[in-house]
Amino acid sequence: MHPNAQLIHDFYAALARKDGAAMAACYAPDGQFSDPAFGVLNASEVGAMWRMLTARAADLSVVLSDVQADADTGSAHWDASYTFSKTGRTVLNRIDARFRFRDGKILQHDDRFSLWRWAGMALGPSGALLGWAPPMQAAIRRQSRQALDAWQQREAQGR
Structure with missing residues (x-):
């Protein structure tokens, strides 16, 4: 197995055991992440x-498949099952991940999934009906970003 394929396996094993610190350590100091819910994030974000x-994931289950990697790039498919805490609704998010690597770390990580499908599961009928609409997707991204900003403030204050 290529070392970057092992890195992908280690990354998702850390997610499955809810070890966000181990996941963060997989990224290069200047690494980036993007997905439909959070947009583009730098390594600290x-x-x-x-x-x-991972701290909020009471019942997270992760299934990883189709891992491929070489010296520069990689990909994987992963399914995340969990209860969305704001609504108590069950989500099965099917995600395709693409990676770029440098020096044994993740330089760029892009997760792709249907935000509309996610909204239908997480938010219920309103998400299913309006999850495709740019205003609904913008609201989801805004709420995700606000939650992340609040989390970062708590971490900075040592809570």
Whole structure:
């Protein structure tokens, strides 16, 4: 197995055990992450995001498949099952990840999934009906960003 394929396996194993700090350590100091819910995050933001998500994940289940990697790039598919805490609704998010690597770390990580499909599961009928609409997607991104900003403030204050 290529070392970067092992890095992907280690990264998602850390997610499965809810170890956001170990996930953050997989990124290069100048690494970036992007997905439909959070947009583009720098390395410190992505570390905080994974720490926040894993701390809040009461019933997270992760299934990893189709891992491929070489010296520069990689990809994987992963399914995340969890209860969305704001609504108590069950989510099964099917995600395709693309990676770029440098020096054994993740330089760029892009997760792709249907925000509309996610909104239908997480938010219920309103998400299913309006999850495709730019205003609804912008509201989801705004709420995700606000949660991350609040989490980073708590971490900075040592709470």
